């Protein structure tokens with residue numbers, strides 16, 4: 727009987743020793759980390775924020791005159807027109823914005839200049855209230871070059887409107 731009691735006492739002491747052995751600083755640290763991780767996973771999450779809407783693209787009708795202010799000055803958007811379509815080229819501000827190599831096209835119908843590869847003033851519609859440039863005198867190579875630019879713009883920029891002559895803008 728004495729033997730049994732002694733053994734029980736021995737085993738109990740072992741248990742205490744074992745639990746002391748478990749309470750090392752490292753184990754406490756790991757336990758803390760575990761509890762913190764479990765808490766992070768289980769704590770109620772705030773509802774996921776809805777993705778912010780892209781700014782709506784408003785399709786606008788421009789005339790050469792109303793397009794003119796979109797030349798990128800005062801940090802405003804930069805637009806240019808190619809064959810009746812107005813592209814928002816603000817992303818390409820370095821090209822078309824003030825001081826850029828192609829700033830002559832900003833706020834203008836750039837079709838003829840792009841087709842002919844020329845920055846000459848004569849490439850741009852002179853009479854902002856007159857008819858649009860029909861490009862009817864351009865040759866095959868020039869029209870092909872223009873198409874190349876259009877394809878590039880289509881891939882890179884958003885169309886934000888159409889370019890019409892003054893008379894047509896007031897019609898509809």
Ligand code: HEM
Nearest residue numbers: 815818821827828839840841842843844845875878879882
């Ligand atoms: C000396 C001749 C020229 C050189 C060295 C030149 C050089 C360049 C370079 C390096 C780029 C940047 C390309 C990119 O990173 O996507 C560029 C873009 C452009 N070039 Fe020229 N270029 C020249 C002539 C012209 C001419 C004659 C035109 C048309 C009249 C023109 C129209 C453009 C346009 C519109 C872009 C920008 C396209 C965009 O918005 O992504 N370039 N050019």
